[in-house]
Every structure is written in C-alpha cells, then in structure tokens.
Amino acid sequence: MAPTRNSAIIFNEVPTGYPEPGKTTIFDENRTIDLENVPLNGGVLLKVLVVSNDPYLRGKMRDASIASYSDAFKIGAPLSNFAVGRVVRSEAEAFKVGDHVASFLNFEEYTVMPGAALSWVTKLDNKVNLPWSVYVGAAGMPGRTAYSAYHEFSKAKKGETIFVSTGAGAVGSLVIQIAKRDGLKVIGSAGSDDKVAFMKEIGADVAFNYKTTSTDEILAKEGPIDIYWDNVGGATLDSALGHMNVNGRIINCGMISAYNTKEPYAFKNIMRIVTHSLSLNGFIESRIGPKHSEKFYREFVPLLANGEVKYREEKTPLAEAGEAIRKIQMGENIAKSVIVVAED
Template identity: 55%
Template sequence: MAPVINGRLLFNQLPNGLPEPGKTTVYDTCETIDLETAPLNGGILVKTLVLSIDPYLRGRMRDPSIKSYAPPFLPSQPLDNYGVGLVLRSERSSFKQGDHIYGRLPFQQYIVMPAAAAEQYTVLNNDTGLPWTAYVGICGMPGQTAHHGWREFSKVKAGETVFVTSAAGPVGATVIQIAKADGLKVIASAGSDEKVAFIKSLGADVAFNYKTENTREVLAREGPIDVYWDGVGGETFEAAIGAASVGARFIECGMITAYNGGEPYYVKNLLYIVGKQLRISGFIVTSLHQAHLSHFYETFPKLVKEGKIKYKEDVTKGLEHAGHVIVDVLTGRNKGKSVILVGEE
C-alpha cells in the first residue's frame, strides 16, 4: 500500500485570550504513513475514530513553566485528549486487530504506539452497541466526572436541592439526571433559551438562562441550595455561597469563566464558608477512578442504552475543524457534547 497522509492538529503558539485556529493550532498534512509496513517495534498501530473536545484543553495551552494538574501542550506537537481508536495492527498480546481502545490519543489520524504506552489504554467491550462517540462523552470522561464527583462528594438526602451550572454541557446534563434519580429538586442554568429547553427536558425543576435572568434572584426564590455543582466559578460561585444552606456541599469540577484570561472575579462573601460550614471539594476525575470507575462501566453504558440517562452530541466531521470546535466549546456555541469524528471504521 502506498503511504497515506497522516493529518495532525499541532499546537503552534501560546494564545492571548481565546485560542485562534490557524495561529494557536495548525492543521498539518506533511506527515505520511504506510499502514502495512510502518514498523511497530512491539507496539500497535491505531486509527483514530473519535476525539473529545473539552473546556480544560484551554488550560493546557500555556507556558510549560506554569504548573497545573494536566501537562501543557508542546510547541509543534499534536494536541491530545480522550478518544477512541481502532487497532489496525498489533504486536502486543493484550491487543488484537479490530479492538477498540479508549484513552488519551494525539490529534492525528494514525498513531504507532510503543509497547509501554499501549498498556495504558482500555479495550472497550461495548456490548450495548452504543456509538463510539458516546465513549468520549456520556460513557467517557465527562460522564465519569459527573458519576465520580456525585458519588464521592454529594452526600445527598432525598428532598434536598441542587444547583447545577453549565447544565446543558455533557457533565452538567448528566448531573441533573443523577440528582433527579436521587430524589432532589434541581435548579439548573445555561446560556441560551435552546439550552434551557434541553435541561428542562432532562427533568430540571427550575431551568433558567443566566444571561437574561439574575442568578441571585433565582436562587433567593428557589433555594436555599444543599449541593452546588460548579462548572463556571466567578460571580456564580459567589451567588451560590450566598444561597447555600448550612452544611451545603460544593462540588468544584470547573471554572470556565477563568479559562481565557481577563480580569479575575474576586468573590466577596468567602466568610460565609465558615459561618455556613460549607464543604468545598475540588477534584480531578482521574483521582477518583480507583474508587468509582468499575461501578461506572458496570452501570452507565446500560443506563444510557436503556434511555434512562439521555445525552446530546455535537459531532463535527474532520480533524481539520478541531481548532474551531475548541473555540466553540469555550464560548458556549456548541449544542451538546463536542466530538470530532476523525475516521470511519
């Protein structure tokens, strides 16, 4: 077989504010690969099928000297994130041709994975027959974030009230459904009337557009809140503190208002954390895998297949469009879990 183009999305330069496709990220088609003869050296050859686009990718577009929980992207190297790939060839006994694997994949069409690196990937069973895109969304890292964080930190009792932000996103939308199954009243916010309609369809008792309704007024009317699921931070975090009941649990999984620079919002009522005896828990999903991942895979794909947990996807075909989709996610223009369809089986 003649060599084929191996398209890649490269990290080109540090952004100032929002990333700019063509500057921050560049789609490159200079590399080729012969799929039949490329040496594997004991590893595996993988074709990328789908890649996830998530807000936290912005935090990895930083100077390497700045420390964080996720490693920075390196100049002139492909971005990477959670994805699903198809094993085309294998020299590892733990993988066979035709296996589908899940884990962090570089943003490129084909990857030769060294033996040691290959072992970090999970072979997906998918006996429910869900589309592979689901395994980077509701049955992947976003779904795991909702599942793990809720099980670990919510400590709920039926009849309590939860406030969910970024509620139309893949994490928030899943939290709504978990909370309703646990018997909670759900207050949820999103940034457009279309998204508000979506979160209402998931069962939110109170759904509002934070751009046209005042969050503090809604919480004053519908609260107090016993659990706060935070994906935005800033002024909304401050409003949640003000509306919290004594002993409320704050689950901090993201702060998108701080991702793109600009003047930070300084929360003015932090003293209430003491007086209200709030429990504030920040977490990274991978730190909770040992306690909760087995339960997730045992239960979530089945619930999704049965329609007991619903989800919405925003699928874009073509790796060359990934830079634009990252911006869409950071500005809220996506209308579901953003996924890049890189290749067909």
C-alpha cells in the same frame, strides 16, 4: 505501499485569551505515515475514530514551563485527549486487529501507541452497543467525572436542592439526571434558550438562561441550595455561595469563567464558607474515578444504552477541530463536542 495521509491538529502558539483556530492551532494536511512499516515497538497502530473536546484542554495550551496537573501541549506537535481508536496493526498479544480501544490519543488520523504506553490503552467491549463516540462522552471521561464526583462529594439526601451550572453540558447534563434519579430538586443554568429547553427535557425542575435571567434572583426564589456543582467559578460561584444552606457542599469540577482571562474575580460571599459551614471540594477525575469505576460501567452505562439517561453530541470533523475548541471555550457548543476523525 505509498505513504498514507495523516492529517493532524497541531499546537502552534500559546493563546493569550480565547484560542484562535489557524493561530493557536493549525490543521496540517501534509503529514503522512507508512502504515505498514512504522515501528510499533511492541505496541499497536490505531486508526483514530473520535477524540473528545473538553473545556479543560485550554489549560494545556500554556507555556510548557508552567507546571500543572496535566502536561502542557508541545508547540509543533498534535493536540491530544481522550479518544477511541481501532487497531489496524498490533505487536501486542492483548490487542487484535479490529479491536476498539479507549486511550489518550493525538488529534491525528493514525497514531502509534508503543508497548511502553499500552498500560494507558483500554479495550472497549461495548456489550451495550453504544456508538463509539459516546465512549469519549457520557460513557467516557465526562461521564465518569459526573458519576464519581457526585457520589464522592455530594452526600445528597432525597428532597435536597442542587444547583448545576453549565447544566446542558457534557458533565452538567449527566449531573442533572443523576441528581433527579436520586430524588433531588434540580436547578440548572446554561447560556442559551436551546440549552434551557434541553435541561427541562432531561428533568431539571428549574432551568434558566443565565445571560437573560439573574442567577441571584433564581437562587433567592428557588433556593437555598444544599449542593452546588460548579463548572464556572467566578460570579456564578459567588452567587451560589450567597444562597447555600448551612452545611452545604460545593463540588468544584471546573471554572471555565477563569480559563481565558487573567482578571481575578472578587468574591463577595466567600465568608459564608465559615458562617454556613460549607465545604468546597476540588478534584480531578483520574484521582477519584477508579474508586467508582466498576459501578459506573455496571450501573450507569447501561442507562445510556437503554435511553433512561440522555446525552447529546455535537460532531465536528478533524479539519475544523480548532473552531470547535474555540466554541467550547466561548460556550457556543450546544452539546458534548466530539471530533470525528473517521466513521470506523
């Protein structure tokens, strides 16, 4: 059989600021794969269907000599991230041709997961019949992030107030809905009027565009806040610190304001950690997710399928993944960004 095209998004150069498609990453259409003969070493050959595009990928676009919680991408090799694929060949008993699986996969059309890597591959049963793309979003890593950290750290009590930054995003929009179902007053911020409208649609009591409205003014009027879900860091975290209630909890999910700059932020309100008995809680989903996983699939995922919890997706074909990656770092995406490699 003739070799089959195996296009990929290749990591080409470490960005100094925002990632640039065509420079940071390159779409390579000239790669091929021999689907019948490529060695599987006891593993599976997958057709990649959908790959997640997340803010944290910026951290992997670094010099490989800098250690971090997640390995750096390799120059010249494809990017990789949480993804869903369909088995097209298998040497593993646990996986049959046609099975759908979730795993950490390359940004390419076909990929091999050898036997040694199969412990990272999870079969998806999808009894609730969600589109496969949702398994890299609200039913995948961003969903588990929102669900597990909220339950691990918020100590939420009915009637309390939570402020969620990037409240229209893949994680933030789920936090808003989880908090609302818990009886909290929810304040959400995002960077466009469309995102503000979405936050209101999913139940935020107060939703504002931080580019046109002062975060400080909103929090002074609608706060103080008991819980702050931080996806931003920097000035937004500083504002939140300034408006926390005594014994407030901050959940440090991400700090996108710091990903694309080397300029450190000067915090005016950091003393309130002491004066207001605040806790800040950083986490990585993979470290706390397993504890909440069973309940997540049993209680939360069905709410996505029956429409009680809403999600939005923004689909980009593989060829344009570099641009989608840039947009997410700029905050230009309007919903959970997914790279659609193939329909099925």
